[in-house]
Amino acid sequence: MSVAIVIATIGRPSLTRLLIALAASDGPRPDALVLVDDRRRPQAELVDRLGLPGWTAELLQVRRSGGRGPAAARNVGWRSVDTDWVVFLDDDVRVTPLWLGQLAADLQVLDPDVAASQGRISVPRPPRRRPTDWERGTAGLETASWITADIAYRRAVLRELHGFDERFRRAYREDADLALRALAAGYRLTVGQRRTIHPVRPAPWWASIAQQRGNADDALMRALHGAAWHRRVGAVVGRRPRHLATTAAGLAAVVGAVTRRRRLTAWAAASWIAATAEFTRARIAPGPRSADELARMLATSAVIPPVASWHWLDGLRRYRRSRPWPATDGPVDAVLVDRDGTIVRDVPYNGEPALVEPMPGARAALDRLRAAGIRVGVITNQSGIARGQLTMPQVTAVNARVDELLGPFADWQVCPHGPDDGCSCRKPRPGMVVAAARALGVDVRRCLVVGDTGADVAAARAAGADAVLVPNDATRREEIAAAPRVFRGLTEAVDALLRRAGARR
Ligand SMILES: [Mg+2]
Numbered sequence: 266m267s268v269a270i271v272i273a274t275i276g277r278p279s280l281t282r283l284l285i286a287l288a289a290s291d292g293p294r295p296d297a298l299v300l301v302d303d304r305r306r307p308q309a310e311l312v313d314r315l316g317l318p319g320w321t322a323e324l325l326q327v328r329r330s331g332g333r334g335p336a337a338a339r340n341v342g343w344r345s346v347d348t349d350w351v352v353f354l355d356d357d358v359r360v361t362p363l364w365l366g367q368l369a370a371d372l373q374v375l376d377p378d379v380a381a382s383q384g385r386i387s388v389p390r391p392p393r394r395r396p397t398d399w400e401r402g403t404a405g406l407e408t409a410s411w412i413t414a415d416i417a418y419r420r421a422v423l424r425e426l427h428g429f430d431e432r433f434r435r436a437y438r439e440d441a442d443l444a445l446r447a448l449a450a451g452y453r454l455t456v457g458q459r460r461t462i463h464p465v466r467p468a469p470w471w472a473s474i475a476q477q478r479g480n481a482d483d484a485l486m487r488a489l490h491g492a493a494w495h496r497r498v499g500a501v502v503g504r505r506p507r508h509l510a511t512t513a514a515g516l517a518a519v520v521g522a523v524t525r526r527r528r529l530t531a532w533a534a535a536s537w538i539a540a541t542a543e544f545t546r547a548r549i550a551p552g553p554r555s556a557d558e559l560a561r562m563l564a565t566s567a568v569i570p571p572v573a574s575w576h577w578l579d580g581l582r583r584y585r586r587s588r589p590w591p592a593t594d595g596p597v598d599a600v601l602v603d604r605d606g607t608i609v610r611d612v613p614y615n616g617e618p619a620l621v622e623p624m625p626g627a628r629a630a631l632d633r634l635r636a637a638g639i640r641v642g643v644i645t646n647q648s649g650i651a652r653g654q655l656t657m658p659q660v661t662a663v664n665a666r667v668d669e670l671l672g673p674f675a676d677w678q679v680c681p682h683g684p685d686d687g688c689s690c691r692k693p694r695p696g697m698v699v700a701a702a703r704a705l706g707v708d709v710r711r712c713l714v715v716g717d718t719g720a721d722v723a724a725a726r727a728a729g730a731d732a733v734l735v736p737n738d739a740t741r742r743e744e745i746a747a748a749p750r751v752f753r754g755l756t757e758a759v760d761a762l763l764r765r766a767g768a769r770r
Pocket residue numbers: 603604605606607716717718
């Protein structure tokens with residue numbers, strides 16, 4: 266049984282403490298330790314390797330995920346390893362001295378239908394005083410189900426489920442979403458015996474307001490898993506229904522005042538005051554009576570209900586059509602496919618139409634797209650022209666053969682330049698994606714690029730289009746790790762796209 270530890274991080278100081286605690290923990294060492302640096306523009310090394318004790322420095326791999334959030338960062342991490350198990354740890358937890366041994370014991374006993382094993386989280390409480398609102402919130406992690414603070418997943422299951430849903434951009438609900446998809450696929454999830462400590466992080470005083478963005482993620486969960494998703498992961502709805510009512514009363518009071526309806530204004534204002542007072546009291550009652558905490562509760566309790574309501578309603582609107590991962594989100598009007606290695610076998614600098622050989626299933630997959638009313642174009646780098654290995658007429662002849670075997674394609678974009686020409690069309694630059702969208706008369710944000718390299722994905726991202734990767738034997742491992750969605754071939758990618766489109770009709 267092989268195990269990798271994956272830690273998605275933005276380089277908080279707690280990370281070094283965690284690595285030191287891991288090195289000091291007793292038990293079998295993992296086979297890999299992957300740090301995924303999710304800082305947008307890293308200015309410095311994540312950790313000082315020389316300062317790391319024990320095996321942690323020697324096993325350490327560092328990957329980058331470019332600030333796409335913890336879900337995307339963890340996907341980069343697990344796709345970088347090929348162990349049987351992948352343990353996700355948050356960068357602000359601390360493992361106990363027996364953790365590695367307990368982890369091995371936890372994983373050894375699991376039946377094949379168990380997808381994941383969660384650690385037991387403890388949140389230290391402040392000594393000699395009652396916990397603040399923020400501390401009580403963190404303590405909720407102790408009873409939360411399937412959170413990534415410490416959870417081990419079978420890598421095969423992560424592969425089958427395409428990992429974490431990258432539409433979750435914060436460290437919130439992406440773990441419950443993955444658990445629900447694992448349960449839906451027929452797996453079980455268990456809680457192990459290992460213990461992990463999750464200290465309370467210091468937080469700015471408005472943290473409780475910023476946290477209300479989680480309501481939008483709840484709206485995404487509702488769109489993906491139905492209104493009853495809370496019950497299936499043991500989460501609580503909390504005060505959202507009351508926040509909506511409080512906000513409605515506040516709005517009614519404003520409307521009443523503006524339209525000079527005194528009875529409405531008085532009634533609505535009284536309701537709003539009563540609801541806000543009740544909420545404030547409920548937050549103050551279990552906490553410490555310090556001036557700081559009281560000021561914080563008074564200042565934020567009137568703001569939280571409208572902010573929570575706004576994020577919830579905005580999330581409902583934004584995610585109303587979202588389908589479970591790995592379906593793409595927005596509607597797709599055009600699919601732009603890469604040529605070499607994606608729809609036909611890659612024959613380097615091919616100028617010979619007779620050598621064109623479609624990839625398995627390509628013809629049927631492309632026909633299904635066209636039958637579904639989706640426009641299909643081709644975007645292809647042909648640097649052989651700039652290198653003098655090929656002529657444009659040869660490329661045109663090869664393209665004509667591709668069109669004959671797999672077409673008709675609604676648009677062709679060919680970049681004849683080399684890497685050093687500084688053109689704007691050569692992938693990973695966005696030029697061909699933008700030009701194809703324009704030629705097809707579709708919004709570039711409603712285009713999906715399908716390719717076999719990181720340059721295809723990068724060109725799509727730079728243009729504002731969506732992308733999926735269909736790797737082949739030549740696709741580099743880092744490119745697979747960094748891709749937003751990976752499918753085993755065109756057929757599987759088109760299945761996912763059309764399943765989504767079909768579900769919407
Ligand atoms: Mg290619």
